[in-house]
Amino acid sequence: MFDLAKVSAAFKDAGIEFSAGAKQLFDASLDHARYSFSPDIVAYAKSGADVSGVLKVAGRLEIPVTVRGSGTGCSGGCVPISGGIVLDLSGLNFIEIDPLSRIAHVGAGAVTAEVDKAANAFGLFYAPDPSSHKYSSIGGNIACNAGGLRALKYGCTRDNLAALAVCLPDGETIKCGLPLRKFSAGPNLRDLFVGSEGTLGVVTEAWLRLLPMPKARRAALSFFDGDEEGFRGVEKILLSDITPCILEFMDSETLECVRIRNPQMGIGKGKSALLAEFDGTESEADEGARRFVEILSEYGARMAKTEAEAEEFWQVRRKSSQAMYELGDSKVSQDIVLPFGAVCDFFRFFKALGRELHLATPVFGHAGDGNYHIHFMYFADEKNARERALEGMDKAIVKTVELGGAVSGEHGIGFLKSKYMPAQHSGRQISLMREIKKLFDPKNILNPGKVYSVTDISGLHPLRGVKLPWD
Ligand SMILES: Cc1cc2nc3c(=O)[nH]c(=O)nc-3n(C[C@H](O)[C@H](O)[C@H](O)COP(=O)(O)OP(=O)(O)OC[C@H]3O[C@@H](n4cnc5c(N)ncnc54)[C@H](O)[C@@H]3O)c2cc1C
Numbered sequence: 001m002f003d004l005a006k007v008s009a010a011f012k013d014a015g016i017e018f019s020a021g022a023k024q025l026f027d028a029s030l031d032h033a034r035y036s037f038s039p040d041i042v043a044y045a046k047s048g049a050d051v052s053g054v055l056k057v058a059g060r061l062e063i064p065v066t067v068r069g070s071g072t073g074c075s076g077g078c079v080p081i082s083g084g085i086v087l088d089l090s091g092l093n094f095i096e097i098d099p100l101s102r103i104a105h106v107g108a109g110a111v112t113a114e115v116d117k118a119a120n121a122f123g124l125f126y127a128p129d130p131s132s133h134k135y136s137s138i139g140g141n142i143a144c145n146a147g148g149l150r151a152l153k154y155g156c157t158r159d160n161l162a163a164l165a166v167c168l169p170d171g172e173t174i175k176c177g178l179p180l181r182k183f184s185a186g187p188n189l190r191d192l193f194v195g196s197e198g199t200l201g202v203v204t205e206a207w208l209r210l211l212p213m214p215k216a217r218r219a220a221l222s223f224f225d226g227d228e229e230g231f232r233g234v235e236k237i238l239l240s241d242i243t244p245c246i247l248e249f250m251d252s253e254t255l256e257c258v259r260i261r262n263p264q265m266g267i268g269k270g271k272s273a274l275l276a277e278f279d280g281t282e283s284e285a286d287e288g289a290r291r292f293v294e295i296l297s298e299y300g301a302r303m304a305k306t307e308a309e310a311e312e313f314w315q316v317r318r319k320s321s322q323a324m325y326e327l328g329d330s331k332v333s334q335d336i337v338l339p340f341g342a343v344c345d346f347f348r349f350f351k352a353l354g355r356e357l358h359l360a361t362p363v364f365g366h367a368g369d370g371n372y373h374i375h376f377m378y379f380a381d382e383k384n385a386r387e388r389a390l391e392g393m394d395k396a397i398v399k400t401v402e403l404g405g406a407v408s409g410e411h412g413i414g415f416l417k418s419k420y421m422p423a424q425h426s427g428r429q430i431s432l433m434r435e436i437k438k439l440f441d442p443k444n445i446l447n448p449g450k451v452y453s454v455t456d457i458s459g460l461h462p463l464r465g466v467k468l469p470w471d
Contacts, residue, residue, distance in 0.1 A: 002063050004040055014053035017044040028086040031073040033416055034462035039080040046091040048173055048204040054087050056171035064448050067198035069140030072132040075414030077197045082448050089139050097122050102210040103179045108139030108203045124210040127154035135470050139203045145195040147410035152368030153245035158194045165205035166193055169441040179207035197412050198447045200440040214279035218289035219310035222301035223270020227251045230272035231343050233296050234367045242291045246277035247368030248317050254362040257323035275317050320364045327360035328377030332389040336400045337409040338370045349399050357388045371409035397423055415455040
């Protein structure tokens, strides 16, 4: 326990905004996964100097600091499981566009979609587009190496990042990389911070790469008679001469839920579905969609002829996440990545597991990256249902790793997935990661208890009935 009055006084002296009000503490206590742990105080940084000030106070008094962007994370990364200070970066949100260098220089709290919008004014765009882009922050995207729908063509956050400013736990800020096209002056420390989930340093500024905006987009959709036919459709596209920017799969359980929840959409007969989008010049986008339809002609694939029809296609995907709640009021989910050749094997295993455990198992996701969001749905009031879901997920993760896959493709580890780190990495790898953590953060004040330490979540329960802005 620490002296809250001392911390408040230090923040006041440094001119840092803070609150210990009940609402502010609650809002800072959870992310999208809804496991709530209250901090003792929330500090609101508006500048790099504020971040440095907070870290100096925390270091001096040895108080844990959990960095928070927008709180859309799905792994409990920004949840203050050890109490202490939540450092909220949403106010550090400047955006400057340099069209000559095709670089956006932004504060870590800048919202992803706002960066894209600012770039659009110069005929440029920021490619990474997590589905949460209207809310998520660039700092959070960097900390989790967020992917997005367009990752198939444009890569994840790491691939679109030029340089970073990072405040280290002792309060000193360093610049990692430069906003140049090339940089080969020794190991680039930038890459250590990407995916480090706020455990090594606090990203305060980022220089992001921008691209010329595509002139056109075309959507195409195919339904299949079953899930495995759908995966065969994915293989046909990946083996072909076309590169969609988006390739999203919805399995039969997911599609059925969308159908039940949204009868007005008039979704046709198919069981699973594959949505693709192509971008580029008018003729490139047209040609991509035309070839998609040709390659999947035996399944009756269609290309959207109008913007309105494209939006109808998109609705099938957009409704998936919420529609799954037809199958239960709670879920245990992961965002695994599978080698393309192992998708059908995993899928058969996962569905059999669901039958054995009497749980629904909808799957959808970024098929072009082999990155699937897998779910065990359950009703929280049903006896042992959550235990069964957790047990099922443990087995699914072991299988994923056995098949050569990854426990997370974009959501990160936080504390909710830390128990899977030993399945993914050898003891030597984990001890190297811990050494790196110790080097940057010898007092272990930044996001303690996350990523490298295993947390048992079996006794924890997510809050129900809490509405978040993106729901
Ligand atoms: C509806 C929905 C859809 C989603 N879709 C996708 C998707 O398509 N692709 C995808 O990748 N993710 C997706 N996500 C997950 C989430 O949006 C991303 O992980 C996002 O990058 C989190 O950003 P945030 O600002 O909300 O971070 P937070 O949740 O606030 O924090 C996430 C982690 O980053 C750390 N962090 C935050 N800011 C900083 C900083 N400045 N410096 C150091 N560490 C920091 C935190 O400590 C924490 O560990 C989705 C989430 C939701 C709710």
